[in-house]
Amino acid sequence: GAVVSQHPSWVICKSGTSVKIECRSLDFQATTMFWYRQFPKQSLMLMATSNEGSKATYEQGVEKDKFLINHASLTLSTLTVTSAHPEDSSFYICSARDSQRGTGELFFGEGSRLTVL
Amino acid sequence: GQNIDQPTEMTATEGAIVQINCTYQTSGFNGLFWYQQHAGEAPTFLSYNVLDGLEEKGRFSSFLSRSKGYSYLLLKELQMKDSASYLCAVPRGSSNTGKLIFGQGTTLQVKP
Numbered sequence: 001g002a003v004v005s006q007h008p009s010w011v012i013c014k015s016g017t018s019v020k021i022e023c024r025s026l027d028f029q030a031t032t033m034f035w036y037r038q039f040p041k042q043s044l045m046l047m048a049t050s051n052e053g054s055k056a057t058y059e060q061g062v063e064k065d066k067f068l069i070n071h072a073s074l075t076l077s078t079l080t081v082t083s084a085h086p087e088d089s090s091f092y093i094c095s096a097r098d099s100q101r102g103t104g105e106l107f108f109g110e111g112s113r114l115t116v117l
Numbered sequence: 118g119q120n121i122d123q124p125t126e127m128t129a130t131e132g133a134i135v136q137i138n139c140t141y142q143t144s145g146f147n148g149l150f151w152y153q154q155h156a157g158e159a160p161t162f163l164s165y166n167v168l169d170g171l172e173e174k175g176r177f178s179s180f181l182s183r184s185k186g187y188s189y190l191l192l193k194e195l196q197m198k199d200s201a202s203y204l205c206a207v208p209r210g211s212s213n214t215g216k217l218i219f220g221q222g223t224t225l226q227v228k229p
Contacts, residue, residue, distance in 0.1 A: 006159075034215055043204065043219040044160070093159050097215045106150070106215055111159040 003027060004096050006109030013084055014117055021079045021112045023050075023094030029074035030096035034106075035067075038091040050077040050094075084116040119143045121220035123205050128226045129195055137190045137223045139205030147208040150217065151179050151190045154202045163190065163203075192225075200227045 003026040013019050023033055031052045036044040048058045048069055056069035066088075068080040077096075081088055093111040120142045129135040141149065148167040152160035166172060166181035166188060178191040190203055202222040209216040 032215060034217075043221050044217075045219075046209070046216055049216065091157075095215070095217075105162050105165055106217060107162065108152075108159040111157075113157070 004094060004107045004109040006092075006094055006112050008112060009110060010113040010115070012115045012117065015085055016083055018080055018082045019084055019114060021081075021092055021094075021114075023077045023079070023096070023109050025075045025096045025098075025107075028096075028098040028100060030077075030098070031074060033071060033077040033094055033096045035069065035077075035079050036093045036095065038093060038111075044093060050079075052077075081114065084114070086116045089114055089116045119207065119209060119218050121205055121207060121218060123203075123220040123223045125221060126224045126226070128228060129192075131195055131197060131227055131229050133195050135192050135195060135225065137192070137203050137205075137225065139188045139190070139220060141186050141188070141205070141207050141220075143186075143207055145210070146183055149179075149181055149188050150204075150206040151188075152204040152206065152219075154204055154222065156201075160204055195227050197227050197229070200225060 005024045007022045033050040035047045037047050038044045047062045048056045050056050050069045050071040052071045058064045071077040091111050091113050094109045095106050123139045150165050151163040154160040164179035171180045176193045181188045202224045204222045205220040206217040209218045
């Protein structure tokens with residue numbers, strides 16, 4: 001089946017540094033990928049939509065300059081958390097749809113747990 | 118607007134049957150998803166219902182009633198590994214673009 005992979009699975013960084021998270025679709029092409037964030041004991045919240053070859057679209061309240069998204073190819077989207085602060089500590093999850101499938105199923109990556117000290 | 122409600126927690130016994138309900142309000146309907154999420158892991162797809170009725174997939178079944186804005190996930194022959202959070206989600210907006218609105222999730226604890 002379709003697989004979406006994220007890297008790294010977990011990362012610890014110091015406050016003020018930047019962290020890059022990669023999301024790859026392994027056996028299908030994804031012109032669009034989605035980035036979600038999940039705080040402890042809360043549900044997933046959509047942060048932004050990553051569009052291959054064009055700018056990402058951000059949800060209300062999400063700072064585009066802080067969460068930089070690049071969708072350089074049909075199989076890779078990256079999320080960079082710039083100048084990270086402890087409040088950015090969260091579980092970041094990407095997802096993608098296989099447009100060749102008619103099920104509408106959205107596949108999720110394994111998630112990346114960010115801890116900012 | 119769009120809104121999803123599900124119970125926060127449920128407890129059931131190994132081998133039993135449990136039903137997790139989800140009610141939703143959407144401006145336009147483009148299907149309803151159920152995902153399973155174990156602690157510290159990403160969600161995994163369970164089902165996608167577009168039409169009314171019950172869809173069975175092994176031990177898991179999902180039901181949809183569009184007129185009532187209601188769905189449930191039915192888990193049979195519960196196993197300890199079924200202890201997880203179960204998320205109900207609907208596409209946001211007027212089409213299934215891949216943007217999902219998730220409910221809070223129902224944390225299911227299966228006891229021996």
